[in-house]
Amino acid sequence: MARMATETRAILYGFWLSSCSWRVRAALHLKDISYVERSVDIVNKRSQLTDEYRVINPSQKVPALIIDGATIIESMAILQYLEDTRPKPSLMPRTPILRARMREICETVVSGIQPLQNVGLLSHFDSTDQYKNFTKYWTERGLYSLEDLLQKSSGQFCIENQLSMADLCLVPQLYNAVTRHKLSLDKFPTISKVYETLLEEKTFSETHPENIKQKDM
Template sequence: MKLFGYFRSSAAFRVRIALNLKSVDYDQAFIHLRKNDQRSADFLKINPQGLVPALIDNGHVLSQSLAIIEYLEETRPEPALLPRDSVGRARVRSLAQAIACDIHPIDNLRVLQFLGKEMKHDAGDIEAWFNHWVKVGFDGIEQSLATDGKAGAYCHGDVPGLADICLVPQVFNARRYPSFDLSPYPTIMRIFGNCMKLAAFDRAVPEKQPDAE
């Protein structure tokens, strides 16, 4: 199994955590996003979307972190990353998608670069954009986690799963600008702290990857 990623990519970070939780060994190939390797002809043959992560398993090329993680869940069911019951699965997928579909895509590198290079926004505008969309997303996620009675040590009870896999990299992203205030999110940060005590999460952090700079 080979993961194409980048140490700072939060979507690749999700897949690293999932692979670690499932104790799957994998090789890594490093796609330097700041050098635009994701748009090189060689990488576009692997993922024409020009995004990391991509995962090759048994000759099959997979892309999109949530699709990859669901594939891992189906092919290597233990330990489960989704609850057994349908309502629980919907809740966990909702939390994961609140991050992966609603926050992350509009704060992505190519969006920030477009705001700067093409739309001529300055660094302050870009920081405000980034922080605004993390705040909008985190406000709702904090409210859900704090009030629906389903969170335990982790987002869903006391077993780490898909929602935690998305939450932890997004907290790393939220720290990109010191101006972002994490104090309104005590439940998110409590769960983040619990996740970071687990080796599967700790080994996946950006600074521990071989391509970290």
Template sequence: MVGENRAILYGYWLSSCSWRVRAALNLKNIIFEEQNVDIVKDQSQLTNEYKTINPAQKVPALVIDGETLVESMAILQYLEDTRPEPRLAPNDPLQKARMREICEIIVSGIQPLQNVGLKSHFKTDQQYQEFTKYWCNRGLQTLEDLLRNCTGPYCVGNQITMADLCLVPQLYNATNRLELTLDKYPTLSRLYGTLLKEKVFKVTHPKAIRPQNVVSRL
């Protein structure tokens, strides 16, 4: 039996990982409050207070059902297992595998290589920018090749899945923070345009969840 207490999402408004979870909570109609953890300016994630919530000192973290969960994909799977409707994964085994392919390319092959935490390990901002843009473009090309011949209105089949929850925040990062163009990726560009019109991505968009709109800061 799922708990009745309001869930708490510790996230950062521009974090793509936080956006994935925020969108899933919205789709699952789970009542939650969001507490902003400023991982850029204030670096609130490095405090001892936040370390007790997430030992990895990253976002997001979700307090739900009396438990604290970290890592966005683990959180999405928990929500899927405990609140199965509406589904965020296809029933068909092949389509489910396709969904996981897309998720893995993004969460393992792109997002970690553009993380702001890497910046301090480069001698110059230019080196960091070149590195992040290279790996982002490479990942986007892989997604374009995979999705070109199999995608529909959404990444996989006729429903929003975890793949879409990963794709939209990644493309937002690519086009805004990294200032990349999607001209070379017509399939991704079309999908992105379609998905941004969905209510879930409108109400959970960073522009709607900027700091003055979140409940509180850590």
């Protein structure tokens, strides 16, 4: 990937298939923040485990964002920083109860689904099939929770008709569920409807992993 042309641009260290990287990529796009993405291959080359990358991100994961002279790790911390420093367009719903609903969805994804899909877990299982069954089970369980939550809060998007952090968490995880785990969304009509709508939004269509994959090749 090309080096950045100017130091004023943010640098996103991510991986095309990483759901956490996609969250941040979508936020940068939505807020029209100029950035360059540098690929960290966490699957084949295991580039995140190098000493060079550890200087950037001590946890040796993606994403990491260099912006405003600082390096920020962990996708949700990055999203909050972008919201705090560049509040328009906002990723936060307008009322306390809607913000609570948003955080319910975010936590269900970020704490309940995504960590149990991490490729780093594979080496701790006796077989690939055992790992796949484990991640598929927890992903599906999380989807049942999300279906109930979205029935309370969704409109066009997760939280009524405003794009929020909940959408940035939902879309990448559903993409993983459908592509990696071959899960059908037929049992989750509310999720499916919101997901299909969100995929048509430029925030997601223009930051889609398949587009990033082509740039990395």
